[in-house]
Amino acid sequence: MSKRLPQIFVLLFFCISTAQETPKVEFLTFADCLERTMANNLALQHGLLGEQVALTQYKASYGKLLPEITATGDNRNSWGKEIDSDTNLFVDEALHTNEGTLNANFNLFAGFAVWKNIKAEKQDRQISKINVERIKNDITIDLAQRYITILYLQEIIEANKLQIKSSEKQIELAQLKFDNGSVSESEVFKIKAQKASEELTLITNQNNLTDNLISIKQLMNLAIDTEIALSKPDLEINPLTNLDQQQYDLTKTAVNRHPAFRKSQLETDRARTELSLARSLRFPVITGRMFWRTNFSSTEDMIPTHEQISGNANTAIRFFITIPIFSRFQTWAEVKTAKLEWKQAQIFSKLEENRLSKEVMKAITDTRTSIKKRDASALAFEFTQKSLGADDLKFELGKININEWSLTKMNYNKAQATLIQSRYELLFNNALIKFYLGEAFSL
Template sequence: MKNLLTLLTGVLFIAFSGAVNAQPTWDLQKCFDYAIEHNIQIKQQSLNTQYNENLVKQAKDDKLPNLNAQLGNDFSFGRSLTYDNTYDNINSASVSGYLSTNMTLFNGMTLSNTVKQRQLDLEVTLHELQKTKDDIMLGIAAEYLQILFAEEVIEVTKANIEVTKHQIERTRQLVEAGSAAKGALLEIEAQLAREELQLVNNQNAVQLSYLNLYQFLDLPISESFKVEKPKLPEVQANLTIMNAFDVFNNAVNTRPEIKAAQLRVESAMKQLDIVRGNQHPNLSFGANYYNQYNNQYNDIFGNRIDFGEQLKNNSRSSLGFTLSIPIFNRFQVRNGISNSELQIEDYKYQLQLASNVLRKDIELVYTNALAALNRYISTQKAVTSMAEAFRYTEEKFNVGMINTVEYNQSKNNLTVAQSDLIQAKYEYIFRTKILDFYNGVPITL
């Protein structure tokens, strides 16, 4: 049953690999471009930006005068007011029209400060949009490197399988010649089975890594692709990593989440100015025009007054200024000022929190990068030593000086060290790419 499951898994992977090989190749930048165009979170944040653009436009338009018109049609029955300002029992129909305009001249700079606040809020959403894009790109880079890591582990496993197959053939010849026990051959064959199973597991890990990347991109599996294998930078013992403190000093002046938090503080300050503006008098200008026609209006001689004459006689207009002086409004302004001041302090705390989170993230990334570099250097030495030790062990095994258990143990130690070296390399590359990204350098491979 176990062999059957292994066979079926291998067949499924071969089918998957054949499909992948027939697919187009995407580099990291193409993954970024696809995500920026199709990601739902980015689209939602873009809508939020457009919404705030409309708020800015409306705040500017609020400075303009308004203009409103009204038409009314009225039917009267029984005693009604006549043209000569007396009442009579008549049925009449009338049409009236009304046109008015109003414009704020001064309201404590509330309109101007509202425009400035809306512009700050728009800048906040633009930085939040960029932060969303940055998070998406970091996630894509992580999944992309995970695929490269898994594929490199497969190559190591395949190479080890070839070594084991070669050793099986050599051991079989020794068994047939009577120079080695058959148990040695069985042990090596069992080692091959374990390595082949590990290869299947590694191949499944590649498939799962591709699936994670597709889902991160919201890409249907029917439109899947194969990642391009870039030339990765060499990891050397004399490499130096930019200090976390220097990265933070640069990032705190450029990162969108910090910019957004700073702008929220400025927006809250403008809100305080808006609330304070309610303490000042409000001066506005208004103008009105009114006219009316009634089908029962007659002159003193009893003649019906025509439409044009009524519009000329019934027309009236007015214009004037209105000054509203706040005296007592149940302490609404005072309480509003207090709440705005509290909001400013809250946003200042949010700014400090965002700065602290950024500093901690950079320090963690820096520490992980340094640890990965040290682990890579030490593991590289271990691989070199274990490769030499395995070569020596293999020579002793070929002349019958050691048994298969010792041979397999030495080979497994080398395989583990090789995998650890690959993992440390990709861990270092990813962490340093994040540090560069915080430092304003775009992610590239």
């Protein structure tokens, strides 16, 4: 027994090490993925920071209604001929004076530019806020596409593996027939070519699966080496009805709700405000200044410092007006540019409306097509499956050649892939339309 103890310890150590090295797999539903994406997505975090910046700038814009207050100090030490600030006479001796000034500048009128600037900052805040909604929409749709694609590829990969196993059995059968002299060697090569084609399809799908897994991890801001497993949703759904009769109303409703279209409308309003700001340059600017100034000299031993400060104090209020007469066409250029940019924003908003209308209409059309495609592909798969089963038996009995069997096998593979694809397409497109209409994206 004592001789076997070291072997037992080695085996136990190996089992513990293997258990520690085995990565933990996280099982996630679509709701779990969406929750993590909204909490950790880097693009969304960037947009939220932009919203905070816009909010800070909007709050700070109200400060332009207040006076600008500054304080300055001057410590002067001079030797030689100099003007004494107390007597305003030239003296030829060392002077040591200190002067302080408190300024307050008021913006009394600037063509309503201050209020228009506050309005512009408020619009910027609204734009940044709706931009966050747009980012959430985009990453939700992107996440759903990746999620559906991963499940589709996983299912199609399993089908590819079964197809390869089926081809391997046919290769064994063809090899036996070749050994018995029933078929030529070229017949065996054709089945091997069929198997090689299926293996290539498998490798391509596996590569696509890896790419989509990396993308969905990056959306959730997970480490690349994190192992995840996605929960398969119920593919038996009740699609939306009356899409043909309501497609235009649904499209209009979806476009008006879409953050991208609302953002383009806000940007049009923002461009209109910029035009108003540019026109304010044509108005005169009235400003006011109030200051209090005093000084004291450290060389005046006879007069106390506090008496010098109070005795030398000076208070003044001034008003200034600046009337624009000619600015070398600068004001004209800014007004003209702002007007053109406003028209550009209007056109862009219309382009965005057209783009989104086309996008929503495509989703509706794809949903209708997916319903018909699912039903048709289900029938096609059922018949090709029966046909392949019959041709497998015929090939074993030698009643059909390899060309006929290969054609039936290719039709079966294609019908199976089409059926799997149509079911996932219907699931995604149906959920997408509901999402466009304001419902939460759920699979």
